Amino acid sequence: MMKKNISQCMIVKNEEKNIRRALSWGKDIMCEQIVVDTGSSDRTVEIAREMGAKIFFFPWINDFAAAKNFAIDQAKGDWIAFLDADESFTPEDTKKIPEILEYVGDDVDGLLTGIVDLDENNNITGGGTMIRFFVNRPDLRYVGKIHEHLVRKGESGLHLTDATKQLAFLHTGYQEQEKKDKSKFERNLNIILEILKQEPENCDYLGYLGDTYSGDGKNEEARDAYKKAVAAMPEKLEVYDQRSSYTYTNLLRVSQCLNASEAEVEAIYKEAVEKLPKEPDFDCVMGEWYWRKGQYEKAVQMYELAIAKLETYGTVNRGIITTSMLIQMYECLGEGCRRLGDYQKAVRYCVIVLNTDHKDMNALLTLINCFTESNVSAEEVVQFLGKIYDYSDIKDKVILLRVAMAMGRKDLERMFRGILLPQEREEFDAAMETAQSGAPLS
Known part of the structure; x- marks a missing residue:
C-alpha cells in the first residue's frame, strides 16, 4: 500500500487561544498545514505563521462552505484533514491515522470518525460522528452557508469508511465561554434567517434556527422553530438523518423545559419514534424526564429501550445523548429497579x-x-x-x-x-x- 499525503486545512478567525494546539496535534503526519484567515484581529495569523503553516486570506461573506472550499483549493495532498481550531486528536489516535488511510479502498470518499465534546473541566458532555478526513478530489466539496456539510457532486451520497471505533477527536467549542459569545449567536442567527427567507420550508435550517435560539436560552422561540421544522419534514426520513433526530430530540427537551403537558410530550415522542425508530436519544430524553417526575417504572422502561437500541443499531449518526449519559442511565436503572x-x-x-x-x-x-x-x-x-x-x-x-x-x-x-x-x-x-x-x- 502507498502512503497517503495529508493536507490539514482549517478556516479561522480570532483563534489565538486554540491555533497552537490545532496545528500541533497533527504536525508530524501532515505534508502541509493550510490556514485560511477570514478576518482575525488577534495574533492568530502570527502564531500560525510561526508554526510553519501556509497562510491564506479569504474575505468573510457569511458563507462557511465557500471559505472551506477555498482552503481545499489550496491543498496538494492526497487526503484532506479538515478540523476546526477547537478540535484535535489525542497523540494515540494521531498515530493511527496514516495507517488507516493507507488501507482505505480507492472507492472510499472519506472517513467517519467519532467526536467527544468536552466542557471547561474536560468532562465529556456529548459525542457523535463526523467526517473530518476525505479524499482531495474536485467533486468533493462543502455546501451550506452555515452548518455546512460535505457532498459528492452528482451523487446522492458519500462512500464512507466507519473509523469511529479507531478514531475520535476532542471538541472544546461548546465550553461555557463559547456559549456566552453573543457575536457568534448573532452571526449564526442572521445567516440562518437569510437562508430561510429564500427557503422558508427548509426543515434542516428551521432545526438549526431552533438550536440557535435554544443555545441563547430562548426556549419558546426554539420550540416554535422546531415545530415548524417537524411540519416541513418529508413523510419518510433517511435512516441516518442526524439533523432530523436533533430536531425531535431538542423539541422534546424544550417542551419539557416549558412544562408542556405529559400528553403533548408523549405525542412528540411517539411521532419521533415513528419517523426514526432506531434513534435511542428519544428514549433517553424521555427516561430522563420521567425520572425527574418520579415515574420510575416509565423511566426504567425508557432507559432500557435506549440502551437496547444503542447496542443493536450502533452510534453512527445516532445516540449522541445516550452515549454521553450511559453511566448516569445505568445508575438510574439500578436505583429505579x-x-x-x-x-x-x-x-x-x-x-x-x-x-x-x-x-x-x-x-x-x-x-x-x-x-x-x-x-x-x-x-x-x-x-x-x-x-x-x-x-x-x-x-x-x-x-x-x-x-x-x-x-x-x-x-x-x-x-x-x-x-x-x-x-x-x-x-x-x-x-x-x-x-x-x-x-x-x-
Missing part, C-alpha cells in the same frame, strides 16, 4: 457501573441498599463486593469502610475494619479524627 423492588436487576445494573468505575458512590450506595432491603448478610455482602473491589488495596478498603459508616451499617463497618491491616486501621482512625476536628484530610 431498587425502588420498584426488582433487586436482581438493580444489582446487575450497579455492577455494570462499578466494574467501569468502582469509585461511583451512587451505584455503590444503591447496591448496598439492595442488600440491606433484601436481608443479605454482612458476610455475603463482603464476599460479593470482593468480586469488584481489591481487598489488598487500601484505597478500595477505605471506600467501602466509609460507605458502611455513612450508611450506619455497623455490621459491615466491623467487617471492613477487620480486613484493614493494623497500621492501616491506625492511619484511618487518625485521618477520621483529623476530619472530625475540622482540619483538611491529606
Whole structure:
C-alpha cells in the first residue's frame, strides 16, 4: 500500500487561544498545514505563521462552505484533514491515522470518525460522528452557508469508511465561554434567517434556527422553530438523518423545559419514534424526564429501550445523548429497579457501573441498599463486593469502610475494619479524627 499525503486545512478567525494546539496535534503526519484567515484581529495569523503553516486570506461573506472550499483549493495532498481550531486528536489516535488511510479502498470518499465534546473541566458532555478526513478530489466539496456539510457532486451520497471505533477527536467549542459569545449567536442567527427567507420550508435550517435560539436560552422561540421544522419534514426520513433526530430530540427537551403537558410530550415522542425508530436519544430524553417526575417504572422502561437500541443499531449518526449519559442511565436503572423492588436487576445494573468505575458512590450506595432491603448478610455482602473491589488495596478498603459508616451499617463497618491491616486501621482512625476536628484530610 502507498502512503497517503495529508493536507490539514482549517478556516479561522480570532483563534489565538486554540491555533497552537490545532496545528500541533497533527504536525508530524501532515505534508502541509493550510490556514485560511477570514478576518482575525488577534495574533492568530502570527502564531500560525510561526508554526510553519501556509497562510491564506479569504474575505468573510457569511458563507462557511465557500471559505472551506477555498482552503481545499489550496491543498496538494492526497487526503484532506479538515478540523476546526477547537478540535484535535489525542497523540494515540494521531498515530493511527496514516495507517488507516493507507488501507482505505480507492472507492472510499472519506472517513467517519467519532467526536467527544468536552466542557471547561474536560468532562465529556456529548459525542457523535463526523467526517473530518476525505479524499482531495474536485467533486468533493462543502455546501451550506452555515452548518455546512460535505457532498459528492452528482451523487446522492458519500462512500464512507466507519473509523469511529479507531478514531475520535476532542471538541472544546461548546465550553461555557463559547456559549456566552453573543457575536457568534448573532452571526449564526442572521445567516440562518437569510437562508430561510429564500427557503422558508427548509426543515434542516428551521432545526438549526431552533438550536440557535435554544443555545441563547430562548426556549419558546426554539420550540416554535422546531415545530415548524417537524411540519416541513418529508413523510419518510433517511435512516441516518442526524439533523432530523436533533430536531425531535431538542423539541422534546424544550417542551419539557416549558412544562408542556405529559400528553403533548408523549405525542412528540411517539411521532419521533415513528419517523426514526432506531434513534435511542428519544428514549433517553424521555427516561430522563420521567425520572425527574418520579415515574420510575416509565423511566426504567425508557432507559432500557435506549440502551437496547444503542447496542443493536450502533452510534453512527445516532445516540449522541445516550452515549454521553450511559453511566448516569445505568445508575438510574439500578436505583429505579431498587425502588420498584426488582433487586436482581438493580444489582446487575450497579455492577455494570462499578466494574467501569468502582469509585461511583451512587451505584455503590444503591447496591448496598439492595442488600440491606433484601436481608443479605454482612458476610455475603463482603464476599460479593470482593468480586469488584481489591481487598489488598487500601484505597478500595477505605471506600467501602466509609460507605458502611455513612450508611450506619455497623455490621459491615466491623467487617471492613477487620480486613484493614493494623497500621492501616491506625492511619484511618487518625485521618477520621483529623476530619472530625475540622482540619483538611491529606
